[in-house]
Amino acid sequence: MKQLNPTNAMLNTRDYIIRVGTDLICSRGFNAFSFKDISREVGIANASIHYYFATKTDLGLAVVQAHIKELEKLKENNSERDPWTKLNAFFNIYCNAQADKRVCIAGTLLTDLPSIDTPIRDELNKLVTAIFAWLISILEEGRRKKVFYFSSAPRTKALMIITNLMAGLQISRISGVQDFELIKNTIIKELKG
Amino acid sequence: MKQLNPTNAMLNTRDYIIRVGTDLICSRGFNAFSFKDISREVGIANASIHYYFATKTDLGLAVVQAHIKELEKLKENNSERDPWTKLNAFFNIYCNAQADKRVCIAGTLLTDLPSIDTPIRDELNKLVTAIFAWLISILEEGRRKKVFYFSSAPRTKALMIITNLMAGLQISRISGVQDFELIKNTIIKELKG
DNA sequence: GTCTATAGGGGGATAGAC
DNA sequence: GTCTATCCCCCTATAGAC
Numbered sequence: 001m002k003q004l005n006p007t008n009a010m011l012n013t014r015d016y017i018i019r020v021g022t023d024l025i026c027s028r029g030f031n032a033f034s035f036k037d038i039s040r041e042v043g044i045a046n047a048s049i050h051y052y053f054a055t056k057t058d059l060g061l062a063v064v065q066a067h068i069k070e071l072e073k074l075k076e077n078n079s080e081r082d083p084w085t086k087l088n089a090f091f092n093i094y095c096n097a098q099a100d101k102r103v104c105i106a107g108t109l110l111t112d113l114p115s116i117d118t119p120i121r122d123e124l125n126k127l128v129t130a131i132f133a134w135l136i137s138i139l140e141e142g143r144r145k146k147v148f149y150f151s152s153a154p155r156t157k158a159l160m161i162i163t164n165l166m167a168g169l170q171i172s173r174i175s176g177v178q179d180f181e182l183i184k185n186t187i188i189k190e191l192k193g
Numbered sequence: 194m195k196q197l198n199p200t201n202a203m204l205n206t207r208d209y210i211i212r213v214g215t216d217l218i219c220s221r222g223f224n225a226f227s228f229k230d231i232s233r234e235v236g237i238a239n240a241s242i243h244y245y246f247a248t249k250t251d252l253g254l255a256v257v258q259a260h261i262k263e264l265e266k267l268k269e270n271n272s273e274r275d276p277w278t279k280l281n282a283f284f285n286i287y288c289n290a291q292a293d294k295r296v297c298i299a300g301t302l303l304t305d306l307p308s309i310d311t312p313i314r315d316e317l318n319k320l321v322t323a324i325f326a327w328l329i330s331i332l333e334e335g336r337r338k339k340v341f342y343f344s345s346a347p348r349t350k351a352l353m354i355i356t357n358l359m360a361g362l363q364i365s366r367i368s369g370v371q372d373f374e375l376i377k378n379t380i381i382k383e384l385k386g
Numbered sequence: 387g388t389c390t391a392t393a394g395g396g397g398g399a400t401a402g403a404c
Numbered sequence: 405g406t407c408t409a410t411c412c413c414c415c416t417a418t419a420g421a422c
Contacts (some may be wrong), residue, residue: 036415050418054413
């Protein structure tokens with residue numbers, strides 16, 4: 001818990017910048033945040049950020065890479081659990097974003113994709129692939145163990161669920177939290193068959 | 194057809210700017226396009242855009258309002274059709290965006306929401322409400338006429354479908370067109386019961 | 387590692403001629 | 405309506421002191 005959610009004081013400057021960068025990207029979008037926003041929040045000079053990240057693209061890259069690492073850690077920490085617990089851990093990625101009124105990194109970068117530098121795009125590709133791989137494996141295990149019921153191919157079901165969650169975060173920003181909860185509960189209900 | 198998809202030469206300058214603005218917002222995002230991009234495409238000076246739209250927010254507002262009007266027109270043009278034809282017309286909004294590698298205006302504005310001025314947000318709220326209202330009415334009619342089958346409340350089903358389509362446009366930007374088609378076909382298959 | 391200062395460029399927006 | 409010229413601000417990024 002402490003490792004997954006360290007307080008800001010526990011972080012070194014580099015990780016603190018990544019955290020604040022993540023928050024800004026996932027709330028306003030990559031093109032709507034500046035180094036000034038980060039320097040204000042972290043409490044260091046604008047120029048000092050460049051000591052850690054030479055360019056804004058480098059920072060964006062680090063933010064996406066941090067997401068990949070967190071996902072791998074989460075996957076590993078839950079590897080011995082049952083499918084429903086794994087699914088719950090997967091959902092929590094989105095629930096945590098929702099609690100902070102953020103959207104997911106994939107959604108916000110994808111909507112601006114042509115304006116995003118290719119190094120970030122390539123890393124985003126890896127992240128999306130990893131997200132799919134994990135959910136597909138959870139769905140396959142759940143079906144095999146007869147605790148999930150769905151008729152389509154696992155990858156198709158994963159595609160439907162991920163799009164529900166991704167856009168659920170976006171829509172609920174104006175329609176309200178209850179819509180995100182409704183989506184989550186509907187997915188669960190349908191999997192129960 | 195000509196009214197819905199006029200060529201650029203058929204448009205007055207104001208509508209031409211709105212069309213180019215729409216393309217830019219839906220491909221790069223509101224914060225990644227400039228008046229210079231529009232002036233280059235439309236072929237008028239940067240300053241001339243301000244004759245039609247005093248501020249960038251005014252232009253964004255007009256873009257969202259244009260979407261609302263198009264939606265109303267589409268709804269009206271299909272009011273006498275059967276539920277499946279109506280649903281197809283609804284899907285086509287997203288299919289047309291996908292064909293141009295764009296995402297939907299709601300998704301791209303929602304991911305950047307805190308950076309968007311309130312007049313645009315208010316208009317976006319109206320657009321999202323209108324989108325929901327139309328799909329809900331289509332779903333209700335289809336269920337009543339026994340051509341659609343779904344177990345949840347119409348609004349819940351609409352929420353699931355809209356999030357599938359919205360994020361489907363986003364995800365398919367990296368995973369490929371076939372994923373958007375897969376989502377569309379899965380929604381149809383499920384409605385057939 | 388962090389700072390101040392500043393370069394260099396692009397952004398939205400305005401003034402005023404035609 | 406459209407233009408040129410320009411203002412002013414903010415942005416990313418760099419230079420160089422401490």
